[in-house]
Amino acid sequence: MSVTVANLSVAYRSHRGDVTAVDGVSLTIADGEIMGLAGESGCGKSTLGNALIYLDPRMKVTEGKVALDGRDLPIADSKAMRPLRMTEVSLVPQYALNALTPTRKIRRLVTDLLKSHGVQDRDEVLTEMKRRIALIGLTDDVLGKYSFELSGGMRQRVTILMSTLLNPSLLIADEVTSALDVSTQRAVGEMLLEFRDRGYVKSVIAITHDLSILAQIADSIAIMYAGRLAEKASTETIVNKALHPYTQALIASLPEVGVRHDQTTLTGIPGRPPSLVNPPAGCRFRDRCPFAVAKCAETPPFEEISPGHQVACWKVTKEASK
Amino acid sequence: MSELSVHEVSKLYRGTARGGGFTLALRKVSFELKQGEVISLIGESGSGKTTLGKVILRLERPTSGAVTFGGKDIATYSQRGLREYYRFVQGVFQDPFSSYNPIYRADRVFDLVRDVYFAHVSGKDWNDKIDAALHAVALNPGDVLGKYPHQLSGGQQQRLLIARALLLDVRVLVADEIISMLDASTRVDVLNLLVSLKRAGLAILFITHDLSLGNYVSDRTIILRHGAIVEMGATPEVFGNPQHDYTKMLLSAVPELQKKWHHTALGPVAMPVSPGAEPVVRRDLRALLGGTRAVSSGKSAVALTLEPPVLHEFEPGHLVADAE
Numbered sequence: 341m342s343v344t345v346a347n348l349s350v351a352y353r354s355h356r357g358d359v360t361a362v363d364g365v366s367l368t369i370a371d372g373e374i375m376g377l378a379g380e381s382g383c384g385k386s387t388l389g390n391a392l393i394y395l396d397p398r399m400k401v402t403e404g405k406v407a408l409d410g411r412d413l414p415i416a417d418s419k420a421m422r423p424l425r426m427t428e429v430s431l432v433p434q435y436a437l438n439a440l441t442p443t444r445k446i447r448r449l450v451t452d453l454l455k456s457h458g459v460q461d462r463d464e465v466l467t468e469m470k471r472r473i474a475l476i477g478l479t480d481d482v483l484g485k486y487s488f489e490l491s492g493g494m495r496q497r498v499t500i501l502m503s504t505l506l507n508p509s510l511l512i513a514d515e516v517t518s519a520l521d522v523s524t525q526r527a528v529g530e531m532l533l534e535f536r537d538r539g540y541v542k543s544v545i546a547i548t549h550d551l552s553i554l555a556q557i558a559d560s561i562a563i564m565y566a567g568r569l570a571e572k573a574s575t576e577t578i579v580n581k582a583l584h585p586y587t588q589a590l591i592a593s594l595p596e597v598g599v600r601h602d603q604t605t606l607t608g609i610p611g612r613p614p615s616l617v618n619p620p621a622g623c624r625f626r627d628r629c630p631f632a633v634a635k636c637a638e639t640p641p642f643e644e645i646s647p648g649h650q651v652a653c654w655k656v657t658k659e660a661s662k
Numbered sequence: 663m664s665e666l667s668v669h670e671v672s673k674l675y676r677g678t679a680r681g682g683g684f685t686l687a688l689r690k691v692s693f694e695l696k697q698g699e700v701i702s703l704i705g706e707s708g709s710g711k712t713t714l715g716k717v718i719l720r721l722e723r724p725t726s727g728a729v730t731f732g733g734k735d736i737a738t739y740s741q742r743g744l745r746e747y748y749r750f751v752q753g754v755f756q757d758p759f760s761s762y763n764p765i766y767r768a769d770r771v772f773d774l775v776r777d778v779y780f781a782h783v784s785g786k787d788w789n790d791k792i793d794a795a796l797h798a799v800a801l802n803p804g805d806v807l808g809k810y811p812h813q814l815s816g817g818q819q820q821r822l823l824i825a826r827a828l829l830l831d832v833r834v835l836v837a838d839e840i841i842s843m844l845d846a847s848t849r850v851d852v853l854n855l856l857v858s859l860k861r862a863g864l865a866i867l868f869i870t871h872d873l874s875l876g877n878y879v880s881d882r883t884i885i886l887r888h889g890a891i892v893e894m895g896a897t898p899e900v901f902g903n904p905q906h907d908y909t910k911m912l913l914s915a916v917p918e919l920q921k922k923w924h925h926t927a928l929g930p931v932a933m934p935v936s937p938g939a940e941p942v943v944r945r946d947l948r949a950l951l952g953g954t955r956a957v958s959s960g961k962s963a964v965a966l967t968l969e970p971p972v973l974h975e976f977e978p979g980h981l982v983a984d985a986e
Contacts, residue, residue, distance in 0.1 A: 521871040526915040552917040609847035
């Protein structure tokens with residue numbers, strides 16, 4: 341098991357008290373697995389991703405543990421995490437433009453990065469970088485450019501290149517395809533696949549709100565709702581045999597190519613996720629769920645109902661135990 | 663009846679200091695938007711689709727060509743005429759939050775409309791009008807009135823802006839990427855809202871880079887590339903039977919739930935002989951898609967001319983451009 345997250349809770353400090361954005365999340369990611377993490381905005385997916393690499397001062401881990409390749413990942417201890425960033429865990433941040441300083445050329449950014457991570461043989465790493473630049477179809481001149489001279493897709497690919505340069509075990513890719521148009525989305529998506537196949541990264545957490553991208557690149561998908569995991573299973577299972585009502589509603593709300601308004605009317609999910617300041621007890625999807633029953637006032641356990649398929653829903657748990 | 667007609671509109675932007683020169687944002691784009699029609703304008707970033715929306719809203723002046731509304735060139739409007747124009751033609755943009763002033767309540771957007779257009783309407787009539795507009799966009803007045811922008815969800819914000827446009831006698835709506843920032847669950851509601859407005863006779867220019875969304879709502883589709891129309895026609899025909907290579911490439915890249923991309927491993931890439939030397943193998947991931955290279959690898963990649971590729975009629979109403 342490459343990555344093991346056990347009962348992790350992360351809270352934001354606020355003047356109205358702690359806001360638990362990630363609430364008791366447990367999951368495992370195997371070597372070579374690309375796990376998609378999806379959910380609506382504000383569900384905690386980015387918080388979960390960020391917590392695995394960098395806790396900003398507003399965040400604190402209230403519970404739980406993370407292990408990477410069998411060793412504990414000291415996520416609450418920023419100092420201890422420092423040598424592990426880039427080398428063991430790496431992040432592709434949400435906005436590639438903001439990730440690249442506009443006042444330095446890309447080459448300088450890369451050497452600064454290597455210096456600050458104590459890499460001795462920088463020439464060799466730079467050569468490797470050039471090789472990878474060639475691999476994804478860019479040319480060496482990007483190294484001599486400023487970030488604002490690159491297009492959105494190039495920037496995104498350069499950011500991924502830099503994040504994966506030291507072959508981290510775990511790559512957290514936060515909304516890497518969201519701001520791109522379809523052809524560039526595909527190029528970036530395939531780049532992640534290629535890097536995984538080549539072992540540049542061992543495991544990937546791909547965070548996005550776009551399930552159709554995950555259907556292309558992810559091996560498994562975890563669905564998050566209001567800070568908790570709702571369902572996790574292989575991509576095929578999530579797409580075709582999702583059990584949690586929230587997952588089903590998310591899938592149903594996606595327009596597919598070929599679907600038109602005069603033939604099929606798509607339906608959204610009515611309502612909004614609950615506020616995380618004082619979340620209601622029990623299942624958090626209850627208010628929007630068409631199948632809600634009295635039992636839903638209790639928190640459903642996140643249980644494995646078939647190998648590799650975990651769901652947190654009373655309806656499913658009951659049916660499975662029959 | 664044609665509401666709005668765009669006639670050979672071109673737009674040149676002066677280049678930035680480093681590159682110099684000009685950027686051709688639009689190259690002689692012509693089309694007509696009819697009453698009760700939704701046209702989706704699809705293109706990658708840099709294809710000029712937002713510029714076209716801005717030209718229609720007269721936020722940018724075209725370098726050449728004209729936009730006519732009701733037979734009149736919009737460039738000739740005086741300030742007063744422009745005000746009347748905006749009574750009929752309105753825009754909604756990508757980031758709803760940035761359309762509000764965060765220090766005022768969100769419904770101030772309604773008051774601004776009232777100050778300019780409905781100064782003589784009584785308070786009660788005005789409130790009825792707001793209620794009707796909110797009802798049309800399926801918002802509950804109690805949920806949104808008196809709230810600050812940050813208290814509203816993205817979908818609510820976006821629908822409030824559409825309601826603002828509906829307060830006027832809007833006949834043409836330019837919707838520029840209005841759902842790309844919304845979650846899948848709320849996105850559909852806004853899409854369905856557009857469909858019901860269209861049925862009520864509103865003409866909508868739906869600007870997007872998401873092909874499946876464009877397909878869902880629109881009657882006609884225009885594919886824009888490097889500022890020129892490469893394919894245009896009834897949506898089922900353009901999507902069902904795309905003729906231009908670029909359209910085919912875009913369609914092949916759309917992520918679908920049931921169909922996986924065919925990923926071909928790139929194979930070995932030779933090491934450069936010495937540090938700094940040119941890599942031997944150079945392959946573009948995009949080239950693997952079998953299509954033509956897209957625009958984003960730099961404007962210099964494709965030599966552009968102002969003259970757009972010639973459009974041919976492939977079948978009635980379905981126009982396809984020559985290869986460039």
